[in-house]
Amino acid sequence: MTDQQQNPQESELLLTSAGYVSTFPAPGLRRTVRHITGHNAEGKGVFIQTDCGDHHRIIGNEQALANIIYSTKETPVEMNGDVDFKYARENEPPLHIHNGSVCRMIDFAPDVISPMHRAVSLDYGIVIEGEFKLILDSGESRIMRQGDVSVQRASAHQWHNITGNGTLPGRMMWVLLDCKPIVINGQELKEELNELQPYYEGR
Numbered sequence: 001m002t003d004q005q006q007n008p009q010e011s012e013l014l015l016t017s018a019g020y021v022s023t024f025p026a027p028g029l030r031r032t033v034r035h036i037t038g039h040n041a042e043g044k045g046v047f048i049q050t051d052c053g054d055h056h057r058i059i060g061n062e063q064a065l066a067n068i069i070y071s072t073k074e075t076p077v078e079m080n081g082d083v084d085f086k087y088a089r090e091n092e093p094p095l096h097i098h099n100g101s102v103c104r105m106i107d108f109a110p111d112v113i114s115p116m117h118r119a120v121s122l123d124y125g126i127v128i129e130g131e132f133k134l135i136l137d138s139g140e141s142r143i144m145r146q147g148d149v150s151v152q153r154a155s156a157h158q159w160h161n162i163t164g165n166g167t168l169p170g171r172m173m174w175v176l177l178d179c180k181p182i183v184i185n186g187q188e189l190k191e192e193l194n195e196l197q198p199y200y201e202g203r
Helices: 080-090 194-199
Strands: 034-039 045-051 054-059 064-072 101-108 121-129 131-136 141-145 149-153 157-161 170-178
Touching: 034 064, 034 080, 045 080, 054 194, 064 080, 121 131, 121 141, 131 170, 141 149
Parallel strands: none
Antiparallel strands: 034 045, 054 064, 064 101, 101 170, 121 149, 121 170, 131 141, 131 157
């Protein structure tokens, strides 16, 4: 059932909670730990790195912070010689990677809404902490709570952090996978980043 709440105007919320997030984790959210495994000389599993992720990037006027959990540049993934591990550690990914994958966690300041944007990819979005409103360019929307999952099939959308009625920070995680070109009514869908462009271009 479509949520009947009035969607906020983007212009009204672009400066919401400015200056809230300058480091990971965002104030009020727990420190997330990432464990990466590998193999020893006998082929047994071992932990090769434990940390909080890579390539932390502030978004907007300190309104959100992206944390890259992992990224790959090819499918199937080459793991011999730790090729994938070295790539993920050394390269901050763009929004998504052609023929690869990106696992990205974002901490949101209270009441922040993202610009309308589209990734030409298949995205699995999971609410880790808090409550979010997923708004599509058609005007349809859904409320997502902790543990809920979205499957974004290259649709244009916005995320609005409504945790604690807009008074608390929230956290989501996405896994972005490459997809083939999508054609609607003879027109190929293109990536649309809008105000997010500066945070992903050149990578």
